[in-house]
Amino acid sequence: MRIAVTGLGATTPLAGDVAGNWASLVEGRSGIRLLTEEWVPEMTVHFAGTLAEEPPLDRVEARKLDRSQQVAVVAAREAWADAGSPEVDPVRMGAVIGSGIGGFLTLLNAYDTLKERGPSRISPHTVPMLMPSGPAAAVGLEFHAAAGVHAPVSACASGAEAIAVAARMIEDGRADVVLAGGTETPIHQLTMAGFAAMRALSTRNDDPQGASRPYDIARDGFVMGEGAGVLVLESEEHAKARGARIYAYVVGAGLTADAHHIAQPDPEGKGATRAILSSLAQADASPADVAHINAHATSTPQGDVAEAVAIRAAMGSHRPLVTGTKSMTGHMLGAAGAVEGIYTVLALHHRLVPPTINLHEQDPEVDLDVVHGSARTLPQGDLIALNNSFGFGGHDVAIAFRSA
Numbered sequence: 001m002r003i004a005v006t007g008l009g010a011t012t013p014l015a016g017d018v019a020g021n022w023a024s025l026v027e028g029r030s031g032i033r034l035l036t037e038e039w040v041p042e043m044t045v046h047f048a049g050t051l052a053e054e055p056p057l058d059r060v061e062a063r064k065l066d067r068s069q070q071v072a073v074v075a076a077r078e079a080w081a082d083a084g085s086p087e088v089d090p091v092r093m094g095a096v097i098g099s100g101i102g103g104f105l106t107l108l109n110a111y112d113t114l115k116e117r118g119p120s121r122i123s124p125h126t127v128p129m130l131m132p133s134g135p136a137a138a139v140g141l142e143f144h145a146a147a148g149v150h151a152p153v154s155a156c157a158s159g160a161e162a163i164a165v166a167a168r169m170i171e172d173g174r175a176d177v178v179l180a181g182g183t184e185t186p187i188h189q190l191t192m193a194g195f196a197a198m199r200a201l202s203t204r205n206d207d208p209q210g211a212s213r214p215y216d217i218a219r220d221g222f223v224m225g226e227g228a229g230v231l232v233l234e235s236e237e238h239a240k241a242r243g244a245r246i247y248a249y250v251v252g253a254g255l256t257a258d259a260h261h262i263a264q265p266d267p268e269g270k271g272a273t274r275a276i277l278s279s280l281a282q283a284d285a286s287p288a289d290v291a292h293i294n295a296h297a298t299s300t301p302q303g304d305v306a307e308a309v310a311i312r313a314a315m316g317s318h319r320p321l322v323t324g325t326k327s328m329t330g331h332m333l334g335a336a337g338a339v340e341g342i343y344t345v346l347a348l349h350h351r352l353v354p355p356t357i358n359l360h361e362q363d364p365e366v367d368l369d370v371v372h373g374s375a376r377t378l379p380q381g382d383l384i385a386l387n388n389s390f391g392f393g394g395h396d397v398a399i400a401f402r403s404a
Contacts, residue, residue, distance in 0.1 A: 001282050003167045003250040004239040005401070007083025007232030008342050009075035009181075013225050013329050016053030017078055021339075022346050025354035026375050030209035030328050032223055039189040045201045047208035048187050049225025049330025064125045065138055066103035071228035071335075072135035072183035073142060079179065080143065083232040086177060086242055094147040094178035095140035096166040097230070098158030100334030100391070101186055102132035102151075108188060135183045139230070147175040153334075155391030156296075158182050159229065160337025163399050164253035166233050176238040181230030182338035192224065198263065200300060212331075213358035214297035214324030215304050215366045222298040225330030229339035246404040248345045251285070251384070254278030258394030265303050269310030271396040276314040276386060279400040285384045290320045292353050292378060292385040294344040295368075297324030298331050307388065308366040319369045320386075321376055323347075324356040337389030341399055344387040348403045351378040 010017070013031025014024040024031065034047050055062070055070040062070060076095075106129040113121050128134055133151035140149035148169060152161040159182020166180030195201045202221040204211035212223040239246055254275035260266040280287065296307055311322065325343050332339055347353050352375050359372040383403040390396050 001167060001171050001251050002236055003170050004234045004236050005231050005247045005250065005345050006234050006239050006244040007079040008247065008345065009078030009082060010227065010229040010339055010342050011051060011053065011071050011074050012227035012332065012339055013049035013052055018342065025325060025328060025343060026352065028355045028357045030357060032208045032211060032330055034208055043192055044196045044203055045192055046205045047211065047223065049223060050187060051226055066106040066129040066134055067185040068099055068102060068183045069129065069135045069138040071185060072097050072181065072230065073138050075181060075228040075230040076139045076143065076179050079230040079232050084244060088177045090144040090146040092147055092176040093143060093145045094149065094166065094169050094175040095136055095143060095145035096150045096162040096178060096180045097136035097139050098152035098154065098162035098182040098334055099132060099135050100153065100155045100158050100184055103130035103134050105185060105188060106130040108190065139179055143179060145179065154395040155393055156333050156336055157389040157391035157395035157397040158334035158337065159339065160341060160387060160389035160397040160399055161255065162338060163231065163250060163341050164255055164397060167250045167253055170233060170235050176235050178233045179230055180233050181228060182335040183228035184333040184335040185226045186333055187224060187226050195224065202299065210358050212299045212327045214299045214327050214356055215362055215370050216359050217361045217363045219299045219301060219304065222300055223330035225332040227332045227335050227339055229335055229342045231338065231342060248348045248404050249402045250399060251402045252279035252282035252400030254398040256396045258396060260394055263392050265306035265390060267306050269306045269313060271394060272307060272310035272388065272390060273313040275396040275398040276310065279386065279398040283384060283400040283402065285400065287315045287318045289384045290315065290318065290386055291383040292347055293320050293322045294340045294387045295322050295324050296388045296390045297326055299326065305363065305365045308368050311368060321353045321371050322368045323353050323371045325354060327357045337387065337397060341387045344385050344401055347378065348383060348385050348401055351380065353378060
C-alpha cells in the first residue's frame, strides 16, 4: 500500500484550519474551555473542547446540515483547496467520512420540537441530518463522489477507519481520489451526563486546560471535544501525474478488535498490538523503522496503560517518540483518528513532534518516550509514523504513514 496524502483540512478546539492547528500544537496551547450553557451548573463536568471557530456557512446551508455535517464539509473544503482542487472524473472520486454518533444533536433537538410544538414543525431535512452516514453523504454530494460514499461507525476509531477504507478503495482500483476523514459534535447535556456516569470524564472544573493529561500519574479521565478532519488521498500515480504536493503516504492500516469489553480496553493490549503490527506488515516495515507514534492517549487511567502495554509489545526494545495531542484538543471521539492522522502527517512533513502537555509526572506503568515540555525534532530520511485509534466496543485501528 502506498497512497499519497495531498490535502489536509481540520476544524477543532485549537483552530478553524490546519495552519492554526499546527501552530497551537507546536506551542503546546490548550483548546479546552469552560462551557456556558444553562444546564452546565447541575453537571459534574463544566468544560470541554469546543470549536475555536464556528463553521463559516450561510444560514440557508446551515439549516440543512447537522452540526457534524457542517464541520465535515468545512474540513473537506479546506482539504480539497489544499490539494489544489484537482479535476477528477466523478466515477473515480470517493468519500469516506466516519462518525461515532452522527446527527445526534439533530435527533435530540427534533424530538424536543416534536414534543413542544407538534409534528407539523419537524423539518423535512431531519432524517438526512440525523443519519450516521449524513456527513459522508454531505461531503460526497458536494464533491460528486460517484465511486462510492462510505461511513464507518466504530466509536472513537471511526475517523482512522475511514482513512483505512479510503486507502483500500484506491488500492483496489475503485477510485483515484478519496476524501477521507471523521467528524463529531457530541457536546450536549446527555452525552456529558452519560460519560460522567461511566466516570470516564475528568472533573477538574477548577483547571480545565490542565484536565487532559495523558500518561500523567494524576490523570482522572478524558475531556470531550468536537471537530472534524479530512485528508485528500490519491493514488501515487494520479498525484504525480498532476504534479501534486505530497505530504506523506498511507502505507499500512491495521484493523482488529479486543473482543474483551464494551467500554474497557484489554489490559494486555493484544488487539492494539496486532493492529500496530498489521499496519507495519502492510508497510513492509519493522518496529525499528517507526520514528513517531501519535497515541490514542485519552487520559483515562486504564486506557493509557493498556495502550502503553501494546506499544511496548509491538515495538520491543525500540523507543519511538510518542505524543498525546488529546492533551490539547480533548477527545473528539469519531473525529479523533482523522484529526490525529493529520497531526501525524504534519509531524512527518515538518520533522517535528508536538509535545504532550500537562504531563507533570509520568506514570511508571507507562514505559514510553513521551514527548513533553516542548516539541522534539525527527531525523531526516525515510521515516514511518503511526496513528493509533481505539474505540468503545474494542475497535483497534493503527494507520502507518511514510514520509514523502
